[in-house]
Amino acid sequence: MRYRDIHPIIEKVRPYCLEAAGRLKRFPQWSLKTLSSLMTSVYILGALALLYMVGTIFPQGGDIGEYAKAGGKYVSFVRFFDLLDFFSSPVFLLSALLLLLNLVVCTYKRYGPLFAKRVFPNTFDPTHTFKLTHDYPEALPEVRRVLHEKLGFRLVSKDNEWIVMEKGLSCRWLTWLYHAGIVLCFFGLILSYLFAFEGEMTLKPRTPLIVAPSTTGRLASLYQKTAGPAGFSLYLDDFSTEYIQHPGLDYPKDKLSRLAIGLGWKGPEYSMKNDPMTPKDWRSRLRVIKGGSTVKEKTIEVNDPLRYGGYTFYQVGYEQTLRIRVDFNPIALETKADGDIIVPGLDTPLRFGTVMTGTLYRLDGAVEKILPFTTVKAVLTGPPGGKKTEDLGKLELGGSIIVDGRRVSLADYEESSVLSYRYDPGVAVLWWGGAFVLIAMCLRFYGRSYMVAYAVDESDRIVCLNLHIVSKGLMADTEKLAGRIGYYLTRDDIRPVPLPPL
Amino acid sequence: MKPPGPQRPLRFQNAKKRRGSTARASVLYTGDKTLLSEIFLHITAIVYLLATVIYSIYLFSRKDRFLPAAQWVFTAGFFFHTATVAARWIGAGRTPAASLHESLTFFSWITVALYLLILVKYRQRVLGAFVSPFALLLLITASLLPREIVPLAPALASYWLPVHVTLAFMGNAFFALAFFLGVMYIIQERYLKSRKLRGLYFILPSLEMLDELNYKCLQYGFPLLTLAIITGAIWSEYALGSYWLWRPRQIWSLITWFLYAALLHGRLTSGWRGRKAAMFSGAAFLILIGSFLAINLLSGGAHGLAK
Numbered sequence: 104m105r106y107r108d109i110h111p112i113i114e115k116v117r118p119y120c121l122e123a124a125g126r127l128k129r130f131p132q133w134s135l136k137t138l139s140s141l142m143t144s145v146y147i148l149g150a151l152a153l154l155y156m157v158g159t160i161f162p163q164g165g166d167i168g169e170y171a172k173a174g175g176k177y178v179s180f181v182r183f184f185d186l187l188d189f190f191s192s193p194v195f196l197l198s199a200l201l202l203l204l205n206l207v208v209c210t211y212k213r214y215g216p217l218f219a220k221r222v223f224p225n226t227f228d229p230t231h232t233f234k235l236t237h238d239y240p241e242a243l244p245e246v247r248r249v250l251h252e253k254l255g256f257r258l259v260s261k262d263n264e265w266i267v268m269e270k271g272l273s274c275r276w277l278t279w280l281y282h283a284g285i286v287l288c289f290f291g292l293i294l295s296y297l298f299a300f301e302g303e304m305t306l307k308p309r310t311p312l313i314v315a316p317s318t319t320g321r322l323a324s325l326y327q328k329t330a331g332p333a334g335f336s337l338y339l340d341d342f343s344t345e346y347i348q349h350p351g352l353d354y355p356k357d358k359l360s361r362l363a364i365g366l367g368w369k370g371p372e373y374s375m376k377n378d379p380m381t382p383k384d385w386r387s388r389l390r391v392i393k394g395g396s397t398v399k400e401k402t403i404e405v406n407d408p409l410r411y412g413g414y415t416f417y418q419v420g421y422e423q424t425l426r427i428r429v430d431f432n433p434i435a436l437e438t439k440a441d442g443d444i445i446v447p448g449l450d451t452p453l454r455f456g457t458v459m460t461g462t463l464y465r466l467d468g469a470v471e472k473i474l475p476f477t478t479v480k481a482v483l484t485g486p487p488g489g490k491k492t493e494d495l496g497k498l499e500l501g502g503s504i505i506v507d508g509r510r511v512s513l514a515d516y517e518e519s520s521v522l523s524y525r526y527d528p529g530v531a532v533l534w535w536g537g538a539f540v541l542i543a544m545c546l547r548f549y550g551r552s553y554m555v556a557y558a559v560d561e562s563d564r565i566v567c568l569n570l571h572i573v574s575k576g577l578m579a580d581t582e583k584l585a586g587r588i589g590y591y592l593t594r595d596d597i598r599p600v601p602l603p604p605l
Numbered sequence: 606m607k608p609p610g611p612q613r614p615l616r617f618q619n620a621k622k623r624r625g626s627t628a629r630a631s632v633l634y635t636g637d638k639t640l641l642s643e644i645f646l647h648i649t650a651i652v653y654l655l656a657t658v659i660y661s662i663y664l665f666s667r668k669d670r671f672l673p674a675a676q677w678v679f680t681a682g683f684f685f686h687t688a689t690v691a692a693r694w695i696g697a698g699r700t701p702a703a704s705l706h707e708s709l710t711f712f713s714w715i716t717v718a719l720y721l722l723i724l725v726k727y728r729q730r731v732l733g734a735f736v737s738p739f740a741l742l743l744l745i746t747a748s749l750l751p752r753e754i755v756p757l758a759p760a761l762a763s764y765w766l767p768v769h770v771t772l773a774f775m776g777n778a779f780f781a782l783a784f785f786l787g788v789m790y791i792i793q794e795r796y797l798k799s800r801k802l803r804g805l806y807f808i809l810p811s812l813e814m815l816d817e818l819n820y821k822c823l824q825y826g827f828p829l830l831t832l833a834i835i836t837g838a839i840w841s842e843y844a845l846g847s848y849w850l851w852r853p854r855q856i857w858s859l860i861t862w863f864l865y866a867a868l869l870h871g872r873l874t875s876g877w878r879g880r881k882a883a884m885f886s887g888a889a890f891l892i893l894i895g896s897f898l899a900i901n902l903l904s905g906g907a908h909g910l911a912k
Binding site for chain 1: 756759760762763765821824825827828831832835838839840842843844845846847848849851853856857859860863864866867870871873877
């Protein structure tokens with residue numbers, strides 16, 4: 104093909120190419136402008152709200168096969184958009200990234216104007232006017248002195264005869280700070296997403312256990328399976344449970360009585376059968392051991408974790424091992440609480456409940472130590488897929504019951520503490536960001552800032568102070584400020600006479 | 606001997622199951638303070654009903670003498686409501702927000718309290734005609750739910766409870782007031798558009814005032830919602846091992862935050878005022894209250910941690 108053959112085509116395409124190149128050149132500027140626009144923020148926030156709604160409709164963490172089996176609809180759609188693991192899906196991550204970009208661009212665009220010259224946002228039309236008794240040359244510095252010294256205004260600018268002053272924290276700075284705070288929170292979230300990991304460990308009493316995570320963060324998992332030992336051990340001194348007495352509601356079976364209770368016509372009845380109690384708290388007395396010595400000690404409970412070496416250890420559960428003796432056999436059988444055990448010589452397995460031990464807080468204020476006891480049930484063969492149980496009674500520590508002629512006794516038990524650990528370097532960043540957001544947002548929304556433009560005019564030997572007050576923040580009150588200005592001018596013997604606005 | 610199968614350690618959830626089997630609906634405290642709170646609750650509901658009736662008479666008759674009367678009755682109801690909440694607080698020995706009954710009573714109380722503050726600051730008494738039936742509705746719903754004082758689940762026993770709950774309900778209450786102001790705006794605008802100046806037109810404030818107040822309520826509520834989300838995250842980090850667990854309550858609070866953030870951003874641009882803003886704040890509040898009720902009814906209150 105010769106050039107003259109393709110020349111007309113090139114000439115035809117050329118303007119489009121030039122236009123496309125121009126657009127491409129303008130693209131960074133356009134994208135910056137679009138991303139920093141308030142309307143883009145509105146659309147992104149609205150879209151995120153809708154996306155999150157979708158995320159709550161579908162069961163998270165489920166398996167697509169199970170979902171389809173259970174009669175779930177739109178299976179291919181659900182699979183394509185990963186709706187069962189929506190909060191880790193590309194759609195969600197992309198939308199979050201878009202929000203972050205919007206925030207970063209917005210924060211960046213707001214940074215420049217922070218140092219720009221302040222401009223009075225309105226026209227210089229007076230909203231309040233005072234007649235002054237001073238001469239014109241004296242009145243001007245006097246008004247400025249009152250605004251500066253008595254009311255704490257700072258000079259912003261002078262525009263011919265109009266002088267602009269301001270008071271309070273700068274809204275531009277506060278708005279920028281909480282935007283920057285949200286960006287910082289986002290970085291905390293990203294750190295958590297990339298580096299955080301968590302796991303569980305079971306601590307047996309008086310047996311040190313090296314903290315050796317079995318997992319690692321998302322990023323590190325690309326090149327290693329586990330995070331490696333943390334370099335210290337945990338030692339459980341003691342585990343205890345606190346119970347509170349807990350009467351049961353004797354709820355009536357007939358609907359009318361239930362309605363009567365619901366409407367308050369009839370008082371509910373309570374039952375204290377079998378001394379009911381409910382756990383109030385679980386406590387683990389822990390020691391951190393490093394290099395053979397204790398470096399930290401703490402009693403942790405549900406709302407009070409232990410923090411050490413970047414790790415946080417939470418009380419999440421407990422494990423009980425029961426030692427059961429049959430007849431007088433010196434070898435005890437071991438079982439976990441709420442687990443079934445086959446006892447030699449018995450046809451049916453037995454199930455030992457949780458050993459109730461610890462402190463009981465009674466409703467009458469009495470506090471007592473619970474004598475350790477468990478409940479014993481015979482596990483009968485029930486309907487397919489299920490088991491029926493039959494209560495055999497309560498079994499105290501050291502006590503025994505007779506089952507089918509065999510003496511079954513609770514010889515001993517051991518309580519281990521189940522801790523969850525989490526390593527999350529994003530938390531500190533997140534809290535710092537959160538603090539920025541909270542402080543700046545509260546000051547911006549609830550605080551008060553004023554900008555005053557004023558001019559002293561003289562006409563036919565009458566000297567007037569013309570004021571235009573602009574305020575921001577919910578606590579700002581322009582009328583109150585005007586009143587205060589009037590008060591200070593009066594007090595300093597300028598004797599202003601309020602006049603209606605021009 | 607057959608060895609026992611692999612067994613999982615006992616979780617606290619298991620402990621909760623055990624508790625559930627002991628008593629279907631649990632009760633801890635049945636002392637005088639609870640009874641006192643019950644009595645005050647019924648008195649409050651009756652007084653709010655009376656206030657609603659007087660407000661309705663005012664709305665239909667447009668006779669100004671009914672408005673102060675309704676206002677006084679409503680304020681009296683608030684005092685009984687305060688007594689209800691205080692008796693419950695003392696009786697339970699904690700913030701009364703561990704069950705849906707307590708939450709609704711507390712939310713209703715905060716809404717009325719903030720309405721009274723708005724009344725003092727902005728002098729819009731007719732707003733009471735919308736707030737009083739709402740408060741009454743919340744109390745009636747609360748009285749239909751189990752009213753026992755439930756023992757606090759270990760995860761809830763924290764000093765974050767009063768902080769988080771109070772901030773969240775204050776934010777919600779401001780959004781509720783913004784919702785009613787939006788409703789008033791739409792009604793007033795309808796009268797103006799139809800050019801039939803009758804009925805509520807002569808009672809409701811100007812469109813400008815309603816829009817301004819709606820915006821103020823959003824400005825009051827939004828930082829409170831943000832505070833509630835952040836304090837909730839801190840609490841979750843302490844109690845549950847992670848600051849964000851993607852639980853439905855957390856997600857829906859974030860959805861609400863996004864919606865109100867979008868609304869506030871929209872208001873900063875020129876287009877989102879008046880009717881558009883009123884409709885948006887109404888929709889956002891309906892999503893907020895709907896998700897709050899649905900999640901708490903399904904999970905048994907306190908984001909499912911009370912169970």
